Amino acid sequence: MTQHQRNMSTPIDPVKLDRLAEVAVKVGLQLAPGQDLLITAPAAALPLVRRIAEHAYKAGAGLVMPFFSDEDITLSRYRFGPDASFDRAAGWLYEGMAKAFTANTARLAVVGDNPMLLSGEDAAKVARANKANSMAYQPALEKVVGFDINWNIVAYPGTAWATLMFPDDSESDAVAKLADAIFSASRVDNDNPIANWTAHNAALRQRTDWLNGQRFRALHYSGPGTDLTVGLADGHEWVGGASTAKNGIVCNPNIPTEEVFTTPHALRVEGHVRSTKPLSYQGTLIDDIAVRFEQGRIVEAKASRGADVLNKVLDTDEGARRLGEVALVPHSSPISKSGLLFYNTLFDENAACHIALGQCYSKCFVDGAKLSPEQISAQGGNKSFIHIDWMIGSGEIDIDGIGSDGSRVPVFRKGEWA
């Protein structure tokens, strides 16, 4: 009996874990009765996926289809796989997922793997595998990025991730701390998380309404190592919090989320900018990024760590050197105030203003759902296989909005809404 109890104990609060599952289904996805649900998750996140499946079926899901990955199996490929393996990807699976999304299947991604999983592996193999996978996944990703369907990402406190963040704690304490950080950032550490999310979405809506009223031509960033003008796409729209997918469902794609964001003009970015937090990109940490833009294109890129991976990423395709997103997050956001570096974009992008290399979001255009890829491109929307957010905000960043007449309106001062 004693042994049994010990085995069943977990550092993860089961009540908050269940609330996170409920928020993922009811707020993140707003899963519609009869809708199928495709879940991807680390195998270690099984306890959360089980809670999600139950809430999804209670919400009337047609079929819940979980797909699990495993850190150990991923590493086996790098350690023992033949060279030719690294140009392969499960194209048939991704084509099938694209079909499922076309048939209105909702999409939920659980993240929780060790962000440094591949940091010790051959960077060339990592880049080849990522590229093969990105290209194969493209037909499915387009449905998600194009917001054809309701989708959501939530996090589970994986052990390796937790010990990376809390290296001085025991495994169990580290997992408990990361679990609490996830629950807090995801706003489920209270008795009425659904109502809490409704209020949070309304607050974000106030910000986007103001920005959309201003119709800025560009944003100008100044701060240490940063003097950057980001032109905004023609007909850009600021979005944040809940938004409406093309299938008509109002959902919250990211949990947590603190950002409001829109589409920069792919050809109209000038100047230089420095990252303010490390970027954890598919297993590699890229630190102290410093880049210079000319006519929207990165013409110079440095990093104190992971520069080789950064430069491989920038060479993925033509759009990889241009911006697809610009996002505003106050320095006082709860995730920023936690002082934690999560090594995970889902959290770290909500701690600071950021920009993203690569693919833009069609929903960040006025009437974006009706625009063809050609129209989006003509209005300045960028196209790429990649979409990588990196942090440029801090308590020292000032941002001005520049109107079509050249007038300047303070947007951020010292990292806060002006």
Next chain:
Amino acid sequence: MTQHQRNMSTPIDPVKLDRLAEVAVKVGLQLAPGQDLLITAPAAALPLVRRIAEHAYKAGAGLVMPFFSDEDITLSRYRFGPDASFDRAAGWLYEGMAKAFTANTARLAVVGDNPMLLSGEDAAKVARANKANSMAYQPALEKVVGFDINWNIVAYPGTAWATLMFPDDSESDAVAKLADAIFSASRVDNDNPIANWTAHNAALRQRTDWLNGQRFRALHYSGPGTDLTVGLADGHEWVGGASTAKNGIVCNPNIPTEEVFTTPHALRVEGHVRSTKPLSYQGTLIDDIAVRFEQGRIVEAKASRGADVLNKVLDTDEGARRLGEVALVPHSSPISKSGLLFYNTLFDENAACHIALGQCYSKCFVDGAKLSPEQISAQGGNKSFIHIDWMIGSGEIDIDGIGSDGSRVPVFRKGEWA
């Protein structure tokens, strides 16, 4: 430190588990360099799947693609899913798997779930879900059953399965006992399992060579409650142990395997037969089956338990009432001698002579790979969405081979090769 060691202890011998993985890859699949591998497994079988992935990559696998199911998530659907869920299946996924098999992807299935998982659920829902799944899976199953590619099934000692088999033991002891039973039946409880399998395959080949030389027209079974004549398909071929897939790879589809088997004639089965062991069919136990055949078709079916599920299964399609396989296993086979009921066909079919309702195997015809579905049908091969083996052998069964001239040759006496 103490806690750590306790958590990491497992009742499953890691050396034998690794050998089972090696046998699955090198004997079961004979995975070819560059071949992709699709694995399905219970989430609980992750430790075995990890070992399989490593051996597969060491053998030169292109991409190892594991797909995990979970008992708890499966039950959630029955407990909380809407009624319409039970007519749904992941067609897009199975279509994709069919594509993968067409592209020469190998197939490995790990079994280990609780055989009684669905025994408490609504039988009508279970039947609907199974039918929807079988129909959606058909395009992929055809490639496996048609032996287009090398495939294999192995088992992992799941906890619920173990406690079902060993109800008087602690969980840990039950898992240890089932693990040992699996390792022993799978012939990995010795230092040279690969050589052991080579010898075992040669012994099975001797039996099939003799049977193929006899060219029996029919087999006649007699024993308690059984007086059955099973006509054999025109151009039938006895197979057993290693055989050659259409992609040219010699593999062992089942681990363990003790049977030699061939195709009965779908229209030429007469008489009555009783099951000698319970049949565990997708979560329901069906016991004391007694059926009567007329012109190959089951015209009467009874069971002391699970009769409703049995009769639903028989109504799946026209071929569900006819035989697709007849298999010979001596009563002295190692699995029979273990005295264990595994509640799992992979093991129990290797403890006794058996027959299967439903789909036949094209490889059980002379030059089967070259026969069209129409030719197979014309020679007496059965077609169905299902293939369900059930045990009719015991120490009391006599079997005669009946030649084309009506002559009788003893094949089995008192459950042993004559």
